[in-house]
Amino acid sequence: MTKLSINSERMRADFDALAQFGSTGDGGVQRPSLSETHLAARRWLREQIEKVGMEFRIDGAGNHSAFLKSPNYQLPITKTLLVGSHTDSVPYGGRFDGALGVVAALEVLRVLKENNIELSMNLEAMDFTDEEGTLVGLLGSSAVGGHLRAEHLQKPRGGRDAFEAGLARAGLTEQGMLSVERPARSLAGYLELHIEQGNRLINAQKNIGIVTAIVGIMAYRLKFIGRADHAGTTSMQDRRDAGQGASAFTLAAREIVLKDFPRCVANVGKMEFAPGGFNIVPASVVVSLEFRAPSDDEIVQLDHALIERAKLEAERFNLGLEIEFLGKHSPTPMSQVAQKAFADACDELGLSHMPLVSGAGHDAQSLAHLCPVGMIFVPSVNGASHSPREFTEWCDCVNGANVLLQAALRMAGGAA
Ligand SMILES: [Zn+2]
Incomplete structure (x- = not known):
């Protein structure tokens, strides 16, 4: 069997389409969580999921996902492997942060579906709500991880008024947010592709950074x-x-x-x-x-x-x-299992890699107590991030998505 690989042009078309939502015209995006532009981007995401006949899901925290059922699907016994990132941005942010991980996760599922790959577990491509924290920060993943408490929503860092307005726009409720926790037994892991947001990979001339811990x-x-x-x-x-x-x-x-x-x-x-x-x-x-x-x-x-x-x-x-x-x-170590799946995938694809600590927070830290979590980084040109100057060469984006695909297959028991 030839090795599965992601469709670069199709992922590129998605990436460019997503970057239009809240585009600032200079390469940046303005897509604060649950703003009109963010919700429009999410409606677009839903269309892409449904267009290829995949199951679309949304939970009480507004997390959007594509769900690919295993043939031996029988809740709650069949576990689900999550892959994903976030479509919200910081104010006047870049178009790669979060967005790359979401389009790559979607592409991973599409490739598995169109090749009729039958895995022993479900796969779910996630777009977590409010990773960046214009409202609360790591909101959707904290809700899934069961860390979110009513008091966190009383004094959100973006202000209570902005939070309430966002909930109203998205048709969400606080009660709903507090009721999406998933049991550990339902999750097989969480894998995320993200840009590095620093210049260590470029300086070391490596293709992929395998995250060892989030600070x-x-x-x-x-x-x-x-x-x-x-x-x-x-x-x-x-x-x-x-x-x-x-x-x-x-x-x-x-x-x-x-x-x-x-x-x-x-x-x-x-x-x-x-x-x-x-x-x-x-x-x-x-x-x-x-x-x-x-x-x-x-x-x-x-x-x-x-x-x-x-x-x-x-x-x-x-x-x-x-x-x-x-x-x-607290610092969050990434799972050894996930790190090995990523390293093996890189080796198999002939991509160089190095261990990296993430100096920024990410959704993976909200889920680490539930299941094995792991992240990879791809090089950020000039280390720029949270800025319209954010840029990653497309070949690096594709490399990252292929590593994500191969690592997901390993974690889901379907190693190519
Ligand atoms: Zn991000």
């Missing part, structure tokens, strides 16, 4: 508290300058990561000075700190190192310090 993220608000004084008449020695402490901490955070945590990153994305004036010594500075690490050990140690350093800098500048913990997503 964990922690966030704090740190308030350095000093004393407002006249900026001209107070001597340097007498000041309790919150700006000095906050700035010293920010630079120290960089040094700590560079020196002791080579696989991690830390970011101070915001500093708010009060009262905030040319001629007033800053009385307080609120620092928005976020850091990411690929393993539990590293995130615990980095957390400790950064917080201890913040205390030290506060003391050094004679300041008070208030520490507000804002939340933690």
Whole structure:
């Protein structure tokens, strides 16, 4: 039997058609979750699924999917292997992020269907709702994974009004969102093709990145508290300058990561000075700190190192310090089974590959406790992402889709 492979032109036509929804005219797309343009893109997706006679499904979280039934389909015994990504975008985003994974997943199912490949499990190509978080973030996959709680929907990061408007447009309800959890026994795994959104593959001249883990993220608000004084008449020695402490901490955070945590990153994305004036010594500075690490050990140690350093800098500048913990997503290792399926598929196709940690969050992390999850990355030219400059060579997109197809066959027990 000749090896199955995806139809490049057909996938390209889908990719280009999807990029028209919310096109910004310069290569980008504006397709925030559950916006009119996003819903139009989803109606188009549904048409593509039904056009080839596949079963279309939608759940209470709005997740759209194509469902390819196994011949020995008998719920709930027959497991389902999920493949997919997301069709929503960040505001003024790129046309590859998420969209590539969705059209590739759809193409994988079409190839299996038209070749009458009978697998021992069902295959389902997913378009998860609100991966990007213009409303909540990883919304559809958290709902499927059973992490979503009513309180998460009360204070969505995109604001309650935008969330309610999106639900109304899509005909969804909060109750529906909270009732789509799938039992672990029904899932065989989740595989996703995505663009790298960085430049490690290009620099290493590799075709495919096999994701080993999705980083964990922690966030704090740190308030350095000093004393407002006249900026001209107070001597340097007498000041309790919150700006000095906050700035010293920010630079120290960089040094700590560079020196002791080579696989991690830390970011101070915001500093708010009060009262905030040319001629007033800053009385307080609120620092928005976020850091990411690929393993539990590293995130615990980095957390400790950064917080201890913040205390030290506060003391050094004679300041008070208030520490507000804002939340933690634990690092998510990808399944060994999925990583091996991807590596074997690459080897078989003659494609080079390398292990990579994902510095961005993805839907796979919502499902990792339920089933083996895995992801591959294809090269992002110049590492650009969340921007109209996002670009991946089409041959790399096709390579990624073929690896996805072969890995799905392996995971579904139908290795070619
Ligand atoms: Zn994405």
